[in-house]
Amino acid sequence: METKLSGRLAIVEQDDWLKPVEGAMTERYAHFCRRLSGIERTAGSLVDYANGYLYFGFQYDPVRRGWWFREWLPGAIDVYLFGDFNGWQRTELPLRRGAGGVWSIFLPDESFAGRLVHGSRVKILVHGRNGWLERIPAYIRRVVQDEQSKDFSGQLWAPAKPFDWNGDRFDISSLGSLYIYECHVGMSQEKEGVGTYAEFAGTVLPRIKEDGYNVVQLMAVAEHPYYGSFGYHVSNFFAPSSRFGTPEDLKALIKRAHELGLAVVMDLVQAHYVKNINEGLNELDGTDHHYSLPGPAGEQPYWDSKLFDYGKPEVEHFLLSNVKYWLDEFHFDGYRFDGVTSMIYTHHGYTEFDSRDKYFTDVNGDALAYLTLANKLVHDFRPGAVTIAEDVSGMPGMCAPVPDGGVGFDYRLGMAVPDFWIKLLKEVPDEEWNIWEMWHMMVDRLGTVKTVAYCESHDQALVGDKTLAFRLMDKQMYTDMNRSAENLVIDRGMALHKLIRLFTISLAGDAYLNFMGNEFGHPEWIDFPREGNGWSYAHARRQWSLSTNGFLRYSFLGEFDKAMIGLMRRYGVLTSGFAYNHLMDEMNKTIVYSHRGDLLFVFNWHPQRSIPGYEVPVPAPGRYRIVLSSDAKRFGGYGRIDESVDAFSFPRTHADGSVGHYIKVYNLSRAALVLKKQED
Numbered sequence: 001m002e003t004k005l006s007g008r009l010a011i012v013e014q015d016d017w018l019k020p021v022e023g024a025m026t027e028r029y030a031h032f033c034r035r036l037s038g039i040e041r042t043a044g045s046l047v048d049y050a051n052g053y054l055y056f057g058f059q060y061d062p063v064r065r066g067w068w069f070r071e072w073l074p075g076a077i078d079v080y081l082f083g084d085f086n087g088w089q090r091t092e093l094p095l096r097r098g099a100g101g102v103w104s105i106f107l108p109d110e111s112f113a114g115r116l117v118h119g120s121r122v123k124i125l126v127h128g129r130n131g132w133l134e135r136i137p138a139y140i141r142r143v144v145q146d147e148q149s150k151d152f153s154g155q156l157w158a159p160a161k162p163f164d165w166n167g168d169r170f171d172i173s174s175l176g177s178l179y180i181y182e183c184h185v186g187m188s189q190e191k192e193g194v195g196t197y198a199e200f201a202g203t204v205l206p207r208i209k210e211d212g213y214n215v216v217q218l219m220a221v222a223e224h225p226y227y228g229s230f231g232y233h234v235s236n237f238f239a240p241s242s243r244f245g246t247p248e249d250l251k252a253l254i255k256r257a258h259e260l261g262l263a264v265v266m267d268l269v270q271a272h273y274v275k276n277i278n279e280g281l282n283e284l285d286g287t288d289h290h291y292s293l294p295g296p297a298g299e300q301p302y303w304d305s306k307l308f309d310y311g312k313p314e315v316e317h318f319l320l321s322n323v324k325y326w327l328d329e330f331h332f333d334g335y336r337f338d339g340v341t342s343m344i345y346t347h348h349g350y351t352e353f354d355s356r357d358k359y360f361t362d363v364n365g366d367a368l369a370y371l372t373l374a375n376k377l378v379h380d381f382r383p384g385a386v387t388i389a390e391d392v393s394g395m396p397g398m399c400a401p402v403p404d405g406g407v408g409f410d411y412r413l414g415m416a417v418p419d420f421w422i423k424l425l426k427e428v429p430d431e432e433w434n435i436w437e438m439w440h441m442m443v444d445r446l447g448t449v450k451t452v453a454y455c456e457s458h459d460q461a462l463v464g465d466k467t468l469a470f471r472l473m474d475k476q477m478y479t480d481m482n483r484s485a486e487n488l489v490i491d492r493g494m495a496l497h498k499l500i501r502l503f504t505i506s507l508a509g510d511a512y513l514n515f516m517g518n519e520f521g522h523p524e525w526i527d528f529p530r531e532g533n534g535w536s537y538a539h540a541r542r543q544w545s546l547s548t549n550g551f552l553r554y555s556f557l558g559e560f561d562k563a564m565i566g567l568m569r570r571y572g573v574l575t576s577g578f579a580y581n582h583l584m585d586e587m588n589k590t591i592v593y594s595h596r597g598d599l600l601f602v603f604n605w606h607p608q609r610s611i612p613g614y615e616v617p618v619p620a621p622g623r624y625r626i627v628l629s630s631d632a633k634r635f636g637g638y639g640r641i642d643e644s645v646d647a648f649s650f651p652r653t654h655a656d657g658s659v660g661h662y663i664k665v666y667n668l669s670r671a672a673l674v675l676k677k678q679e680d
Contacts, residue, residue, distance in 0.1 A: 009405030011397050014448075017356070018396055024360040025397065029405045031365050032372040035316070039373075046373065047381050052321030053238055053329075057139030058122075058156050066108035067116060067156075071137055072314055074101025075285035076128050081105055083122035083153070085115040090125045090134070100314070101285070120156045128286010133277065135284055136236060138318065142247060143223045143239045143279070152225060152235075152279045163251045165331065170258035172215070172265075172333040173384035177574035178411075178511035179565055180265070181213040182457055184220055185244045185253075186227065187526065188516065190544055192537040194227075197249035201256045204516070207544070209260045211519065211558075212565035216257055217336055219267040219458065221250070221326075225279045228528035230458070232338065233305055234269045235280035237322045240330075247330075254331050263333040265386060266326055270319050270374075271339025272305040282306050291315050302348060310343070311366035316373070323374050327382050334378065334386035337409070341393045343367040353393050368407065375408030386410050388452060399449045414451045417441065417508050421455050421500055425471050430492075430607040435584055435591050438605070442507035443578060453509030455500050456518055461526045463539075469521030469557075472496055477523045481546075481553045492607070494553060495637070495670040497521055498560050498630040499603060502672050505564065506601055507593070510574055512565075520547040520558035556636025563635070567628050567674060571599055582617040590667060594619045598677035599627075606669045610640075614667035620677060621649045621661040628674040641666055647675065 012018045012025055036046065043049035059068045069081055079095040086092055095103035107116055121144070123134050136143060140154035172178075188204050189195035208216060220231025223239040231241070240250045254264045273291070274280040281291045292298030293309045300307050309315050326332045341349035346362045353359060371389075378385050389398050389409040400406020420441045424433065445451050461467045470477065472493030480487035501519075505512045523546070527539035547554040568574060576595045583592035589606035597619050604610070618624065624647045631637030647663035654660055665673060 010403075011400045011405040014404075015396070021356060021360050021396075025405055028363075028365065028368055028397075032369045032402075035369050035373060036376070038313075045380070046320070046377050047324070049317070050320040050324040050377055050381075052317050053139055053141075053325040057137055057141065057238070058158070060158065061106070064106065064108065065110075066106055066112070068104060068106055069095070069137075070102055070104040071095070071124060071139075072100070072102050072318075073126060073128075073285035073290075074314075075287035075290060076101075076103065076126050077286070078125075078127035079103045080125040081107075081122065082125060083120055085112060085117070085120045085122070085156075095124075116156060118156060118158045118160065121153045122156055123153050126284065126286060128283070130277075130283050130286045133283075133286075135277075136279060138236075138281060138284060139238050140236055141238050142242060143236045144242045145225075154236075154239075157247060159248065163248050165251075165255065168255050168258055168331055170263065170331070170333065171384040172263040172386055175214050175261075175263060177569070177572070178215045178263075178386070178452070179213045179569065180215040180217050180452065180511060180513040181208045181211070182217045182219065182513055182515045183208075184230070184458070184516070185218065186220065186241075187528075187540045188542055190541055192541060194243055194537075195541075197245040197253045200244075201253040205253070205257055205260055205262065209262060211562050212569060213514070214261065215263045215265055215333075217265045217267060217513070221266050222269060225274065225276055228530050229274075230462070230528070231267070232269055232303075233272075233274035233276075235274045235276055237270075237273075237281075237318075238325055251330055258331070263386075264331075265334045265336055265388070266330075266332045267338055268323070268326070268335040269338045270308065270322070271337075271343045272300045272303055272307055275304065275306055280306075291318070300342065300348065302350065303342075309366075310364065310370040316370060319370065320373060320377055323377055324381055327378065327385065333382075333384075334388070334410075336388040336390060336413075337371070337374075338390050340371065340389045340391040340398075341395075343371065344391075344395060345393065349393055359393065359395055371409075372402055372407050376402050379408070388413060390415070392416075411450045411452050411511055413513075414445065414453050414509050416444075417504060418454060418456050418460055421468065421504075422460065422465075422471070425468070430496075430605070433589065433605055435586060435589055435605060438503070439507075439581065439584065439591060442503065445509070447578065450511065451509035452511045452513050453504050453507075454513040455504040456515065457513060458515045458526065461515055461518065461522075463525045463527045466525065467518055467522065468500060469493065469497055469518070470523060470525070473521075477521075481523075482551055483553055490553065492670065494521070494557060495630065497557060498564075498635065499605065499670065499672050501561065502564055502601075502628075502630065502674075503603060505568055506573055506595070507579055512568070512574065514561070517542045517544075519561035520554045522546070522554075553636050556634070560630065560635040563628060571596065571676070573599065580619065582619070588614075588667065590614070592616050600624060600673075600675040600677075602665060602667065602673040602675070604667050604669055604671055608669055610669045611667040613664045615652075615662045616665055616667075618649050618661050618663055618677070621651070623648050623678045623680060624663050624675040625678050626673055627676045629671070630673075631668055631671045637671070640668060641671075641673065646678070 095105045142155040142157040222234045223236035388411040397406040402408040476489045529535040547558045579593040626643045633639040649661040
């Protein structure tokens with residue numbers, strides 16, 4: 001890779017705001033370059049370096065005819081391999097310590113044929129400073145839990161017939177704009193229980209396709225011992241969660257998604273790992289500084305978890321191998337990197353980023369260098385793959401190309417937008433909403449930084465928070481969502497639910513994200529089974545029937561979302577750049593803007609004021625036809641707009657002598673119109 005340390009970085013040349021901190025930016029890039037150079041000297045390339053999953057753990061040797069098992073445990077005193085294949089004899093098979101603290105053992109077929117087979121349960125016994133402990137190998141590819149004892153153990157996963165990827169040539173870069181459907185496989189079914197990969201592939205993927213989304217973002221993929229952690233306390237980084245099915249089931253899900261034209265992005269958790277001794281990496285070699293820094297520096301106090309030591313070469317190798325593994329073995333199309341802010345700051349983001357200096361204070365340089373390496377690896381190995389940063393800080397250069405001095409992400413999540421909607425709905429009455437503040441929040445981003453827009457995700461749906469639908473309609477959703485009921489709270493809630501989503505998707509980013517079920521206003525919260533709720537699955541599922549039974553209003557919201565996504569895709573709105581603002585009418589709470597020069601958006605946020613014959617400026621003279629009305633009856637509105645009537649523009653001379661063009665519309669309260677200029 002060509003490095004640029006002799007001159008000014010392109011990222012600094014292009015942004016005067018960064019020139020006062022040019023030294024910090026240059027050192028950040030130099031740090032990455034030093035790490036990369038070391039890797040290339042020893043391995044030849046970053047892609048070849050990230051092959052830990054092909055060396056550690058169980059690897060079959062066809063020449064010697066048997067299994068190698070290797071584990072990096074520099075602090076261990078003794079290590080043994082055991083499992084059902086040797087009658088759980090804990091100290092029968094000692095490993096030999098090698099260079100760099102790598103322990104290994106060879107298990108020849110002549111001794112273990114018929115015993116060490118696909119599905120064999122395995123563990124390691126590690127004698128370290130913390131005693132003699134039974135542990136699960138770090139690179140294990142499958143972990144299962146015993147139903148009676150609830151104990152976890154690893155499995156040798158080596159199916160006789162490799163998964164058939166024949167014909168799978170999907171490339172996410174062919175999709176254009178990304179419309180992301182965020183999902184959790186376990187809670188994706190209507191039953192009160194845990195959904196499976198196979199059920200998801202059969203029932204949810206077709207729904208996602210039909211609704212117009214083109215990217216499936218899978219959460220909670222890597223194994224985690226506590227279901228209620230939402231997959232964020234990972235224990236086994238190379239093992240897809242067995243509670244949803246086998247690795248082959250996950251591969252089949254991804255292949256089926258590709259057949260439907262859907263990309264699959266993994267929610268990758270490398271910001272921290274579970275503290276558990278029995279299941280995870282914590283103190284695996286007997287020390288507190290194996291995968292972490294020693295002492296408090298290795299703790300994530302806000303999440304009750306452990307932090308990775310991104311500066312340790314073996315940890316870097318482990319994590320980069322993990323990045324390549326999911327792309328290689330499972331054909332994922334990219335990643336949403338979770339907890340980036342926690343990774344790159346020693347305060348983990350718990351501060352206000354209200355000055356330039358804050359972005360360059362308390363920075364974890366090793367983590368930033370690691371993320372830059374990870375992004376380079378992803379794009380070197382799979383050029384079309386996509387990476388998304390969950391970063392609330394807005395760290396400069398997060399989405400800039402690596403050669404320019406950036407970290408290399410393709411997108412960042414627009415995390416301020418959902419926070420804004422929640423604050424507005426909680427604290428400000430409708431009639432006091434400031435349309436200038438609303439506009440500014442949607443468009444306050446750098447044009448050079450691709451942003452994933454969303455008004456709510458799984459974060460807002462968890463216990464302790466509320467979805468937009470529940471925040472808008474609350475307990476009335478239990479009694480008055482049937483189509484025959486008349487309820488002003490429901491009317492308001494449905495109207496604003498549609499407006500907020502259309503406003504966000506058409507203004508706030510270059511891609512769009514929705515959490516499954518939120519598109520039709522799925523009621524209540526997400527609450528995984530726990531002692532406090534009697535281990536119930538009642539709130540850890542998706543009640544799809546609410547949107548399909550024909551008697552409830554949820555279907556109206558779902559139909560609007562489908563039409564909205566279809567409109568955005570049909571006219572390429574997400575690729576058209578920032579909208580052009582034509583009108584801000586504070587008195588009538590009306591905002592008018594356009595995309596592409598021919599697509600006009602009219603939003604009336606006023607709770608009561610509807611205005612017939614309202615004059616709207618248009619980007620060009622001509623005939624305008626309504627292509628979407630949030631008040632249409634098929635979307636649960638009152639159908640007060642005749643969508644068959646076109647609006648013809650007329651000129652008006654302004655005070656400065658310029659001539660503008662206008663149309664007249666029925667400007668309905670709490671409603672939005674989208675009009676398209678017709679080619680006559």
